[in-house]
Amino acid sequence: MGVIFQYIHKAFDEANGQPKYILKDINLEIGTGEFICVLGKSGCGKSTLLNLLAGYLKPDKGRISVDGVDIQGPSEQRGVVFQQHALFPWYTVRENVEFGLRIKKRKDAAAVAAAYIAMVGLKGYEDAYPAELSGGMAQRVGIARALVNDPQVLLMDEPLGALDALTRDTMRKELIRIWQISRKTIFFITHSVPEAVYLADRVVILKEGQIAMDTTIALARPRDIRSPEFLYYVDLFSANLTGNGQESMIAE
Amino acid sequence: MDTVKESVFVPAAQELISVHEALALSQYMAEPVFEEDIVPRKIMEERKAGVNTYLKALSLVLFFCIWQIISYLNAVSLWFNPVFLPSPVMVVQTGYAYLQDGTLLNHIGMSFYRMLAGFSIGVVIAVVLGVLIATRRDVDNLVSPILNMVGPIPIFAFLPMFLIWFGIGEMSKIALIAYATFVPLITYIIDGIKNTDPILIRSARSLGATQYQVFTKVILNSALPHIFAGMKISLALTFSALVVAEMMGASSGLGYIIVNAKNWFKMADMFLAATLIGLEYTLFYGLLTLIEKRLFRWKKAGTDRAIEK
Numbered sequence: 001m002g003v004i005f006q007y008i009h010k011a012f013d014e015a016n017g018q019p020k021y022i023l024k025d026i027n028l029e030i031g032t033g034e035f036i037c038v039l040g041k042s043g044c045g046k047s048t049l050l051n052l053l054a055g056y057l058k059p060d061k062g063r064i065s066v067d068g069v070d071i072q073g074p075s076e077q078r079g080v081v082f083q084q085h086a087l088f089p090w091y092t093v094r095e096n097v098e099f100g101l102r103i104k105k106r107k108d109a110a111a112v113a114a115a116y117i118a119m120v121g122l123k124g125y126e127d128a129y130p131a132e133l134s135g136g137m138a139q140r141v142g143i144a145r146a147l148v149n150d151p152q153v154l155l156m157d158e159p160l161g162a163l164d165a166l167t168r169d170t171m172r173k174e175l176i177r178i179w180q181i182s183r184k185t186i187f188f189i190t191h192s193v194p195e196a197v198y199l200a201d202r203v204v205i206l207k208e209g210q211i212a213m214d215t216t217i218a219l220a221r222p223r224d225i226r227s228p229e230f231l232y233y234v235d236l237f238s239a240n241l242t243g244n245g246q247e248s249m250i251a252e
Numbered sequence: 253m254d255t256v257k258e259s260v261f262v263p264a265a266q267e268l269i270s271v272h273e274a275l276a277l278s279q280y281m282a283e284p285v286f287e288e289d290i291v292p293r294k295i296m297e298e299r300k301a302g303v304n305t306y307l308k309a310l311s312l313v314l315f316f317c318i319w320q321i322i323s324y325l326n327a328v329s330l331w332f333n334p335v336f337l338p339s340p341v342m343v344v345q346t347g348y349a350y351l352q353d354g355t356l357l358n359h360i361g362m363s364f365y366r367m368l369a370g371f372s373i374g375v376v377i378a379v380v381l382g383v384l385i386a387t388r389r390d391v392d393n394l395v396s397p398i399l400n401m402v403g404p405i406p407i408f409a410f411l412p413m414f415l416i417w418f419g420i421g422e423m424s425k426i427a428l429i430a431y432a433t434f435v436p437l438i439t440y441i442i443d444g445i446k447n448t449d450p451i452l453i454r455s456a457r458s459l460g461a462t463q464y465q466v467f468t469k470v471i472l473n474s475a476l477p478h479i480f481a482g483m484k485i486s487l488a489l490t491f492s493a494l495v496v497a498e499m500m501g502a503s504s505g506l507g508y509i510i511v512n513a514k515n516w517f518k519m520a521d522m523f524l525a526a527t528l529i530g531l532e533y534t535l536f537y538g539l540l541t542l543i544e545k546r547l548f549r550w551k552k553a554g555t556d557r558a559i560e561k
Contacts (some may be wrong), residue, residue, distance in 0.1 A: 056454055056457075074457035075458070075460065076460030079458060079459070080455060082451060082454075086451045086454070088470065088473070089551075090550045099469075100459040103459070103461050103462075103465050103469070129550040146459070155458075
């Protein structure tokens with residue numbers, strides 16, 4: 001079943017009486033447990049697509065369903081990890097991770113939260129406040145906080161975009177590890193081509209509000225970023241993003 | 253040519269080396285400094301904070317000493333009528349006398365009670381109304397224009413009306429104090445609630461929070477620092493209202509002491525009451541700051557922390 005986008009249209013503005021579509025006729029099916037990366041330049045509508053799936057925005061046309069159920073606003077079944085971690089600054093790491101369980105009055109909140117804090121490798125930082133964490137640590141808390149609810153889908157809006165190159169590299173490996181343990185469907189947004197090729201089962205390129213490419217990456221994990229197959233995918237997507245093969249992108 | 257150049261150059265170079273050596277030597281002599289235990293700057297600053305408390309206390313002691321010296325010198329050399337400026341010792345003596353006959357505690361207690369009652373009522377009304385205005389468009393449309401019109405009127409203009417409406421008793425005073433607290437505070441509460449980061453609301457909703465839970469766990473927590481800032485700012489007006497209310501139509505309280513002392517030209521009484529009002533304000537302000545520090549331990553911002561000294 002998984003996630004299904006059908007005939008999605010979304011506009012925020014009008015031009016000459018016609019809606020200016022940010023997203024135009026998006027049709028997409030994501031299988032359960034699939035790691036999908038949506039790749040695109042800024043302004044291509046990829047964040048809008050995520051906000052629609054999260055339930056923060058409503059489509060002007062079309063429908064989105066998860067496991068056969070139409071989306072009605074935000075839900076803990078679709079956990080979101082934001083670029084700017086969005087942790088509650090007045091709660092400690094533990095309280096942030098427990099948040100989703102506490103509001104459901106779950107008795108096992110402490111134990112479950114502790115397990116997820118250990119899983120993202122933050123044991124010993126339970127009592128720290130978000131202001132005391134580094135960017136990478138805060139992002140791990142954000143991931144643990146979303147996973148605690150055992151969501152059907154994990155939505156990630158450029159979660160590594162605000163991190164430095166070294167931390168980003170570690171976090172990509174971490175993310176694959178966490179995904180392999182939790183076996184969640186991951187809907188991941190990025191503008192980095194190598195990141196998408198490293199992480200995803202499948203890459204969808206979004207251009208001017210439409211799907212320009214939808215490719216499955218047939219590479220075994222862990223992926224070697226210097227292998228010719230890896231570079232083949234990077235070149236393929238880069239060429240598609242820039243519009244022609246002439247321009248080459250500066251690698252990260 | 254070469255030999256001449258060398259003969260000029262070499263002594264200068266030698267001199268340079270010797271200066272360098274001297275520098276190295278002086279560094280070597282200063283080395284024991286580095287052998288001391290290393291204390292992190294953060295800890296050092298916390299220790300210094302203790303010193304700051306002493307400095308603050310010293311500043312107050314110094315203030316009273318200078319006051320005492322000036323009034324003493326004035327009593328001796330008669331620059332102006334000594335009655336105009338009683339010394340701190342005289343003020344303390346007056347206070348002690350009132351303490352003995354039991355009237356002082358009554359006055360302090362009455363002021364304390366009025367202030368606490370008025371302040372609490374004002375805060376509660378401001379929070380309730382502020383929350384309604386910030387969260388409900390219809391309430392905002394109905395109430396905000398009235399608040400914007402009435403709010404800027406100096407609160408003391410209302411005192412005679414309050415006296416007529418609520419009578420000469422405690423009601424009118426507490427009502428004025430509550431109003432004085434309410435007016436500046438409500439702006440801060442509305443601002444605090446409206447300034448909640450929308451991404452925090454989104455993330456709470458995606459963690460399964462209901463609208464109500466978003467309000468209690470996210471919006472209120474985010475607005476609380478603003479509310480406290482507002483309470484601290486309102487406090488000054490609360491105290492002004494207290495004193496004004498007690499100066500007009502009261503038979504007890506610190507404000508009453510001042511008016512009564514004016515009629516009988518008891519300067520020491522005025523100074524005593526003024527000092528006690530100052531102390532009571534400081535006490536309340538300190539209490540709010542203490543609660544603030546406890547509640548907002550998660551806040552790590554502030555100009556002091558920008559650059560280590």
